[in-house]
Amino acid sequence: MDASLETVKWRLPEGTTEKDWDDAYRRLDAYLSALRIDNSLQRSGLIHRILQRAVDRTIESPQEGVAASALLECETHVCQWFREVLNLPDSTPPEQILERGYLSLLLFGAGSGWRQHFLQPGPWPKQIIEELQTHYIEAGPEFRRSHMGERPIDYGPWSNLADQTLRGLDKRPLLRSAFVAIFGISLVAILYYFSR
Numbered sequence: 001m002d003a004s005l006e007t008v009k010w011r012l013p014e015g016t017t018e019k020d021w022d023d024a025y026r027r028l029d030a031y032l033s034a035l036r037i038d039n040s041l042q043r044s045g046l047i048h049r050i051l052q053r054a055v056d057r058t059i060e061s062p063q064e065g066v067a068a069s070a071l072l073e074c075e076t077h078v079c080q081w082f083r084e085v086l087n088l089p090d091s092t093p094p095e096q097i098l099e100r101g102y103l104s105l106l107l108f109g110a111g112s113g114w115r116q117h118f119l120q121p122g123p124w125p126k127q128i129i130e131e132l133q134t135h136y137i138e139a140g141p142e143f144r145r146s147h148m149g150e151r152p153i154d155y156g157p158w159s160n161l162a163d164q165t166l167r168g169l170d171k172r173p174l175l176r177s178a179f180v181a182i183f184g185i186s187l188v189a190i191l192y193y194f195s196r
Contacts, residue, residue, distance in 0.1 A: 013059045016066050024051065024070035031074060035105065037115055046119050050074050081119050085129055086136055104136040 012021065028047045037043050054070040064072070079094045082101040105114070114132070117124050169176040 015062055020066035024067040027067050028070055028074055050077055086133055100136055104132055
């Protein structure tokens, strides 16, 4: 019985190294772990599929870098999965799908079993689809149209008294000088009293 296991052979695009792809693998592993994909075999299979797609993306636009291409490919894959499972129109922007989709995954219960179906090809269980649709709708913000008109700010009677006093002092420079002198002397006296 020959049960030899062969390692996966990668045809690396020009200008990339094994270290670049290893770094991309680790980043994808951390990304999928953050999405609560705890099954290592499932995570490894997803990473393998995404890296195969990232090879083509890296060939098309090598300036992005291997890790960035892999993460962009992962986001594209996740967005496409949400679009298919939730039957969303093509006009829905990918940013909105990803934000609300990730929030809906966070709203899922721990024992719902969605993790084993995440990023897997269909058909998906009806219960998972219905629960994901419910959470996807809940994840969206509720917008209400409102209007705020301008209103004058009322500081109370003391502000009106201070305003009238300052306007009156502007008209009488001699009185203003006396008021400033009295205020200054009072301030010095208070400071002297508390500093002893």
